[in-house]
Amino acid sequence: MSTQLCLHHIESLSLGATLLGSGGGGNPAIMSNLTRYYMETYGNIQLISVGELETNDLLVPIANIGAPLVALEKLPTFLAFDTIYQKIIVHYPNRRIVLMSAEIGGCNSLAPLILASRYGLPVLDADLMGRAFPKINLFKPALLNQKNDPAYLSDYKGNLLLLHLKQDMSLLEKIVRDSTVNFGSSAVMALFLFSGGQVDDYVIPGSVTSALQLGNALLSYSPDSHELDKAGIHVLGEGRINNIINNVKNGFLTGYVSITCADAVFKLYFQNEFLLATKNNIIVAESPEIIMLIDDKHGTPITTEVLKFGLKVKVVKLSAPDFWQKPENKKHVHYKKFDLEVHDEIAAL
């Protein structure tokens, strides 16, 4: 059943998406003013479910790509999104276009909304990842070897790069990264375009609704409330951040944060995203589970970029989307597949 995304949903969507970012994904604040500004002018957005798609619909997943710090300074513009859209309607005439977020975790949750509001296009209640991961080869269609041709990359001056690549995700990743640097380290991308009929091989369904529900739980947060659990946010413990170790390694923010509680020490290891959580060196959560810290006072989710010494936090986890729980998919995102520096002897629960 289709619903309306309104201005007042932007805050809960942003909060929920930050939580689903598992510590990474970029701050939705980068996109929220621009999104609000367009929605104030052009109105609400129709959110449709996977079941409402027609076989011939053209699904266009959209993502911001680049350094979040750059986008905070060189603000995103409508032009970057519109450049891609104008080309797509030429390439695919007479198709109903349905936009969607490529990655629900973090700032990309808002990526399709500006175009959707401006042109009255529907947005699909789904994404390609169900959370945030740092690489293109971890989109669901990439793991399932789906077609990604053409892909579009545009910058905020209206430059457009059209990519026709064979199924080589590492080449795509490399070209996209290098081009993004040449575009000033901030760009917009449309990738893994597909038809309504192929939806099962591409999307994690329901992720926008899920972000909205999580966001609402955080909006009504109070330190002693049990609402978090009802929303599927499991509190593993609470304490104070007493150590932050971070390094820049191959362009990623890598390290760990320790949280001291009354009876235990938590360590959360990250490479952009939190990927492993231990309690007294015993694993209590691991990728693809979503691991996050929230500010104990206000319930604000805390990404790995803004960890603050001395802050009182709750350590929380959310179950991974069904897709990631299947063993054949899970193995690709095991924490050992990432470049974490775990020096402690840790044990499984």
Next chain:
Amino acid sequence: MKLPHYKLGIDVGGTTVDLVVIDSTGYLVKSCKIPLTDGIENCIIKGIKQLFQDESIQPQNCLSIHIGTTIALNSLLEISSLYKVGLLRIAGHYPDVPPAYEFPARQRQAILTSFETISGGREVDNQAISILDRVSIIDAIDKLLGAGTEAIGIISVFSPLYSEDEIYAENIIRQHFGEDIVLTLSSQLGGLGFIERENNTLVNTALKKVMKKSFAFLAATCKQLGFQCDYFITQNNGTLISLEEAVNFPLKTLCSGATNSLIGASKLAGLSHAIMVDIGGTSTDIGIVENSFPRTTFKLANIGGIPLNFHLPDISVLALGGGSIINELAITDQSLGYRVFSESRSVGGEHLTLFDIGNLLNNKVTENNIRITSPEADMLMKKCLEKISHTANELACGLKLPVVLVGGGAETIPDYFLNDEIIRPAHFGIANAYGAALAEISGVLDQIVYLDKNVEETLYELEQRVIQKVIAKGAAPGSVRLIEKTLLPLYYMPNQMTRVVMVAAGILGM
């Protein structure tokens, strides 16, 4: 000849101006309170004359004058005495969202007259987004002035790293529109993040009016009185900036009030880790000091609805103070405020207040005077302290820290409630001014570097640079140390480009 060795700390509060003189060891030599009945400068001068009237301390022996003030904050909250600001955006990618977008309508109308976007600005690697030219600057300023602009804010993309475009624009504007035009460059306020820096620039430019007015004559008048020292204002993180810098960058002083009180309490008690409780007439502020600096909130500041890019001290406010009215043996949220001195039972008035309870327990009045028994008073005082310690424990989140009571209302707490965990230091009524007198000087470094090789050396070199910066401002070299170090990598960038933010602080030299 004796070297200058006194420091004068001044706190301009809502109702009084407090002044303290300390010597080089931090010992409090003299203090006074002047009711804020006149202009701020007049009151300061009155206080200075009072402190320096006898021969024991001489103005020429004063090393520095440190002032803590909430002038800028009050002006912003009251939306009064603000310049009307026109904003020049140098942003060749032409952002869609207009400036002051998140401001409440009243503040936006009071502060922003109009804005113009022109080509220019830099990419993260210093390439021009597009070319900035003289004619477009002049055209834009003409339009802004035509819209009733009194002062100008200038922001260009990536100016905290590459400020040339803003400086070029300033030069053109001064050449063409006159040297005395009031303006702020966003790069002078630092901090990456276009929207927050733009908000900072707008607010800072608007606040220059009240700061100019408030401190127009202070230095000249003090010179006439025989002072030959430097003048400083305390800034948001509790450290000092010069008076001149404060007049140009009032934003930096916006939230120094709470910070001073926390630092002052911590210094008075001689504790670098403690819970500070500032009890006033109507409210009590509770905050935490760690490593001699206030703990700040996770969220960025939002003042009068305007989002700004710095962190405020994390303070919980209780509706509890000396003037709190007691009704049927319960402490209410209502307070007599300053009327406590004319309408409370201790002075023959009708209302029973916490002030009266304190007076009874301190044997200053009798049970008959205030029509309540001593056991009842004791029970109420315990309740008051329970309220305070409940909030203090919430803030401390399990940390076991001593509680330091300061502020005028701290006097109501009887001695027998005090112990090793609950401390009321000497001179507790002038913590803010004492905090200002002891404030240190600091410097910030915020830049982007390549950390692909020689990481240790690069960071060490930056540390030395920020430390030298603080020494150059007058800090005693041995006292300077790093108080903050943050590394933020720029993903997707070559050579491990990383934003490094470092803050160092030290004691103003002797």
